[in-house]
Amino acid sequence: MTAAAIAADVRAGRRTAESIVEDALGLVAARDGDVHAFLHVDTEGAIAAARAVDARVARGEEPGPLAGVPLALKDNLCTRGIPTTCGSRILEGWRPPYTATAVERLLACGAVPLGKTNLDEFAMGSSTENSAFGPTRNPRNPARVPGGSSGGSAAAVAAGFAPIALGTDTGGSIRQPAALCGVVGVKPTYGAVSRYGLIAFASSLDQIGPFATNVADAAAVLEAMAGPDPRDSTSWPEPFAPLDVRADVSGLRVGVVRELMGEGIAADVAARAAEAADALSAAGAKVDEVSVPGARYALSAYYLIAPAEASSNLARYDGVRYGLRVERDDITTTYGATRAAGFGAEVKRRIMLGTYALSAGYYDAYYGQAQRARTLLIRDFAAAYERFDVLLTPTTPTTAFELGARTADPLSMYLSDVCTVPSNLAGHPAMTVPFGTGADGLPIGVQVLAPALGERVMFRVAATLEEVAPR
Amino acid sequence: MSDWETVIGLEVHCELRTETKLFCGCRNAFGDEPNTNICPTCLGLPGSLPVLNRAAVEFAMRIGTALHCEVRPSIFHRKNYFYPDMPKDYQISQYDEPLNVNGWLELPDGTRVGIERAHLEEDTGKTTHVGTSGRIHGADFSLVDYNRAGVPLVEIVSRPDIRSADQAKSYVAELRGILVATGASDGKMEEGSLRVDANVSVHRAGEPFGTRAEIKNLNSLRSLGRAIDYETRRQVALLEDGGTVVQETRHWNEDEGRTSSLRTKEEAYDYRYFPEPDLVPLDPPVAWKDNVRASLPVLPAERRHRLAELVGMAPADVSLLVELDLDRLVGDAISVGADPRIAVNRAANEVAAAPERAAALDPTAFAALTRMEADGRLTATQAKAVLAEVIASGGDPQAIADAHGYAPADSGLVEAAVDTAIADDEAAWARYVGGEDKVAGLFVGKVMKATGGKADGKAVTALLQSKRAAATGQAH
Numbered sequence: 001m002t003a004a005a006i007a008a009d010v011r012a013g014r015r016t017a018e019s020i021v022e023d024a025l026g027l028v029a030a031r032d033g034d035v036h037a038f039l040h041v042d043t044e045g046a047i048a049a050a051r052a053v054d055a056r057v058a059r060g061e062e063p064g065p066l067a068g069v070p071l072a073l074k075d076n077l078c079t080r081g082i083p084t085t086c087g088s089r090i091l092e093g094w095r096p097p098y099t100a101t102a103v104e105r106l107l108a109c110g111a112v113p114l115g116k117t118n119l120d121e122f123a124m125g126s127s128t129e130n131s132a133f134g135p136t137r138n139p140r141n142p143a144r145v146p147g148g149s150s151g152g153s154a155a156a157v158a159a160g161f162a163p164i165a166l167g168t169d170t171g172g173s174i175r176q177p178a179a180l181c182g183v184v185g186v187k188p189t190y191g192a193v194s195r196y197g198l199i200a201f202a203s204s205l206d207q208i209g210p211f212a213t214n215v216a217d218a219a220a221v222l223e224a225m226a227g228p229d230p231r232d233s234t235s236w237p238e239p240f241a242p243l244d245v246r247a248d249v250s251g252l253r254v255g256v257v258r259e260l261m262g263e264g265i266a267a268d269v270a271a272r273a274a275e276a277a278d279a280l281s282a283a284g285a286k287v288d289e290v291s292v293p294g295a296r297y298a299l300s301a302y303y304l305i306a307p308a309e310a311s312s313n314l315a316r317y318d319g320v321r322y323g324l325r326v327e328r329d330d331i332t333t334t335y336g337a338t339r340a341a342g343f344g345a346e347v348k349r350r351i352m353l354g355t356y357a358l359s360a361g362y363y364d365a366y367y368g369q370a371q372r373a374r375t376l377l378i379r380d381f382a383a384a385y386e387r388f389d390v391l392l393t394p395t396t397p398t399t400a401f402e403l404g405a406r407t408a409d410p411l412s413m414y415l416s417d418v419c420t421v422p423s424n425l426a427g428h429p430a431m432t433v434p435f436g437t438g439a440d441g442l443p444i445g446v447q448v449l450a451p452a453l454g455e456r457v458m459f460r461v462a463a464t465l466e467e468v469a470p471r
Numbered sequence: 472m473s474d475w476e477t478v479i480g481l482e483v484h485c486e487l488r489t490e491t492k493l494f495c496g497c498r499n500a501f502g503d504e505p506n507t508n509i510c511p512t513c514l515g516l517p518g519s520l521p522v523l524n525r526a527a528v529e530f531a532m533r534i535g536t537a538l539h540c541e542v543r544p545s546i547f548h549r550k551n552y553f554y555p556d557m558p559k560d561y562q563i564s565q566y567d568e569p570l571n572v573n574g575w576l577e578l579p580d581g582t583r584v585g586i587e588r589a590h591l592e593e594d595t596g597k598t599t600h601v602g603t604s605g606r607i608h609g610a611d612f613s614l615v616d617y618n619r620a621g622v623p624l625v626e627i628v629s630r631p632d633i634r635s636a637d638q639a640k641s642y643v644a645e646l647r648g649i650l651v652a653t654g655a656s657d658g659k660m661e662e663g664s665l666r667v668d669a670n671v672s673v674h675r676a677g678e679p680f681g682t683r684a685e686i687k688n689l690n691s692l693r694s695l696g697r698a699i700d701y702e703t704r705r706q707v708a709l710l711e712d713g714g715t716v717v718q719e720t721r722h723w724n725e726d727e728g729r730t731s732s733l734r735t736k737e738e739a740y741d742y743r744y745f746p747e748p749d750l751v752p753l754d755p756p757v758a759w760k761d762n763v764r765a766s767l768p769v770l771p772a773e774r775r776h777r778l779a780e781l782v783g784m785a786p787a788d789v790s791l792l793v794e795l796d797l798d799r800l801v802g803d804a805i806s807v808g809a810d811p812r813i814a815v816n817r818a819a820n821e822v823a824a825a826p827e828r829a830a831a832l833d834p835t836a837f838a839a840l841t842r843m844e845a846d847g848r849l850t851a852t853q854a855k856a857v858l859a860e861v862i863a864s865g866g867d868p869q870a871i872a873d874a875h876g877y878a879p880a881d882s883g884l885v886e887a888a889v890d891t892a893i894a895d896d897e898a899a900w901a902r903y904v905g906g907e908d909k910v911a912g913l914f915v916g917k918v919m920k921a922t923g924g925k926a927d928g929k930a931v932t933a934l935l936q937s938k939r940a941a942a943t944g945q946a947h
Contacts, residue, residue, distance in 0.1 A: 078518040091517065098511055100518060199517040204748035232520050233750050309748060312551050315560035316515045320615070331613075335553055358551070358743035367745060 010068035017050035017068030041115035064110030072156035072165035075116035078197040087131035090342025100197020117152025126416035144400035147177030172420025179395035179445025190427035194229030202306035255290030255388035294377030304370035311354030395432040395445035436470035479633035493623035494521030505616035513621035515558030527623035530655040535571025544754035547747040556596035564592035579790035585630030596620040636699040782811040809838035810845040850927040888921040
């Protein structure tokens with residue numbers, strides 16, 4: 001059932017939120033042992049929230065557009081009093097004293113959080129295998145990864161545990177797992193959704209976004225949580241414009257990004273993207289090829305900027321105030337022992353990379369150079385958007401890979417993000433829509449990119465792709 | 472060591488008197504119960520974000536404008552290093568694009584000290600090391616109070632334009648006056664509202680500047696002066712012995728009266744500065760800057776110049792009055808006819824001795840008193856006594872003088888009393904005539920006694936001198 005259908009039933013009194021949430025919790029209890037989408041299921045909280053929605057309906061009050069809709073939350077979003085781990089030992093057992101703005105807004109719309117979902121530790125990874133609490137499996141094929149880092153949220157939606165979920169996307173962490181799990185995933189414009197309460201990985205790239213089984217539900221969730229927040233200085237000061245999910249692309253100009261259709265992209269994936277372009281053309285869009293040369297350097301720039309910011313953002317996990325503390329004789333060795341025990345290998349790797357990139361004498365060559373590449377990429381995008389309304393690419397280079405296939409080779413794992421990273425660097429919105437399957441029968445996603453605050457046109461294209469996608 | 476010159480640059484951290492902290496809504500207050508003014512943001516909890524306090528920016532702009540800086544578009548950086556009292560293990564500060572640049576400050580002696588920058592940053596928490604050492608190494612345990620974490624600071628960095636310990640003290644006193652005048656600071660060094668680090672180097676006259684050492688832990692003007700003097704001697708002795716000064720950070724130990732090495736350049740932190748991605752650029756609009764400029768009070772240097780011109784003295788000679796906030800009293804009194812020099816003298820002494828009452832002193836009464844003294848209607852001693860009463864309980868100076876029976880002694884009576892005193896003790900007079908000046912006191916005392924204290928001591932001395940001149944003139 002879609003979120004829209006559930007909310008309509010609850011609002012009309014045809015079903016109670018409690019019964020819906022009970023069904024969802026029952027499904028999680030029955031099946032999540034195999035999938036491991038959740039790190040923490042908040043049964044009591046979910047039932048209480050559902051009853052509160054039902055009480056509002058009973059009193060004739062407005063229960064909100066997402067009334068009674070079960071919601072899964074990535075475990076790097078702060079939830080008051082509920083464990084929030086970031087998939088890391090270093091935050092095991094920590095309960096935030098406050099709730100993220102985006103989550104608060106969904107609660108105000110009547111959504112009911114079931115619990116917190118698995119992720120690569122501190123959102124660093126593309127397979128959810130970097131979680132300190134064990135991997136999540138792809139509901140479409142348990143031998144395969146769900147992608148990452150928001151693999152738990154993607155899997156929760158794909159498995160039918162919840163029709164909607166929140167993830168975070170720093171370099172593709174919503175879109176890549178959405179594509180691999182065959183669901184819709186959106187990375188909004190940087191600043192469209194408040195980051196307050198999102199535990200930072202790379203602050204200039206992080207953005208919260210929705211997962212859903214369909215484009216309209218994703219739009220509803222985004223509309224519910226987007227908009228200015230005085231607690232986030234980088235949030236857009238203007239109200240978020242309502243979205244448009246009519247499947248209408250007539251007259252829209254669509255550019256297919258040449259740099260992301262060839263080398264490094266599996267043939268079946270590239271073929272689906274080309275098919276999607278043809279379908280849009282058939283639906284009335286003007287489709288042409290476009291070059292975004294800066295996209296070639298995006299991955300390199302990303303893997304300097306994101307670790308650099310992470311090295312600073314993750315410094316606070318030092319054992320002094322909260323989370324894990326491994327006590328030693330003095331403060332310096334306590335820092336070392338705490339962080340050695342609390343962080344996993346990938347987090348340590350990125351902290352080291354980032355620390356190096358920011359070091360005196362290396363800043364210009366690494367961090368500074370990466371920021372210049374970012375500026376060039378933004379310029380290339382601006383040139384492309386003079387000719388096109390949206391751009392089209394595959395979402396991922398391949399379909400879901402097998403668990404363990406890339407864990408020994410970080411670089412091959414990093415390449416999973418090649419199509420998604422440019423939008424984060426530019427601060428632009430992008431979303432993935434399921435578009436058929438690959439040679440292995442697993443889902444393939446195509447990605448729609450738009451300029452900053454171009455969500456309205458992006459959703460129209462996505463809605464069209466959803467309508468014409470192979471079943 | 473006469474040909475050695477000392478070069479000093481000062482970094483002053485000023486806590487801003489905002490209601491709330493720099494990046495959150497927590498109270499900015501000194502002395503509260505530890506860890507009561509804290510929230511997710513100033514504790515650096517995961518997921519929290521900073522939001523810039525407009526009032527802190529306004530104070531920073533007031534400081535920059537008062538220091539003749541250019542107030543310019545700026546950004547924040549992160550300064551990364553691990554320390555338990557820094558909740559995020561980085562400090563949000565300003566680095567290569569600070570809010571205020573290129574200003575200056577004028578000392579009472581007329582020296583202009585350049586201001587390189589005055590930038591905004593957040594304070595750290597406060598650590599108390601429990602155990603014998605009092606320092607982090609060797610402590611049994613440490614307690615951290617995060618009430619101060621996130622309190623807004625402006626760091627004011629001078630150019631190396633200061634040449635002596637006295638000038639350094641004068642700079643800090645002047646800066647303190649400006650900070651208090653702008654309303655940005657309470658100026659309390661003892662509470663840590665103002666904290667000073669000194670960069671000190673020495674070189675021989677005509678040679679390039681030497682290698683500098685940065686001295687920390689200077690909690691008073693006295694410490695600042697002592698530390699600079701000590702450090703100057705240390706560096707000169709080192710160089711004269713053929714050694715070299717190493718660039719390092721040194722700690723001032725007030726009890727031992729010496730500095731000791733904290734860390735050398737090689738051990739210095741690599742702060743890995745990079746632009747703070749959680750904040751947007753700070754570019755105050757022109758209208759705001761204009762507003763700040765228009766709302767600034769008259770600053771100490773300008774007040775010194777105004778008063779100096781009014782009383783015909785050098786600015787340095789009236790700086791104490793400005794520092795004590797008595798320039799307005801003097802100015803007001805002069806505008807209603809006070810004798811300028813007597814007003815300056817009485818204000819700097821008698822009025823300054825009772826600072827808590829000074830504000831209530833009526834300028835007109837004060838002016839009248841100075842005129843009475845200037846006209847010779849009151850002696851200096853009488854004027855001081857009358858002023859003390861006016862300060863203590865108000866009232867009209869003339870009425871108070873009358874009540875005391877203060878009236879100028881008849882000059883004929885005074886001269887007669889002088890002659891009597893001389894006649895009474897011819898031996899003493901001979902010694903005075905012979906050049907023993909101190910004997911004058913004996914005669915003055917006798918005359919005062921004879922006139923019931925109404926004679927003017929100065930006038931009596933003058934009379935004695937003229938009689939002596941006459942006497943010695945006759946002898947030749």
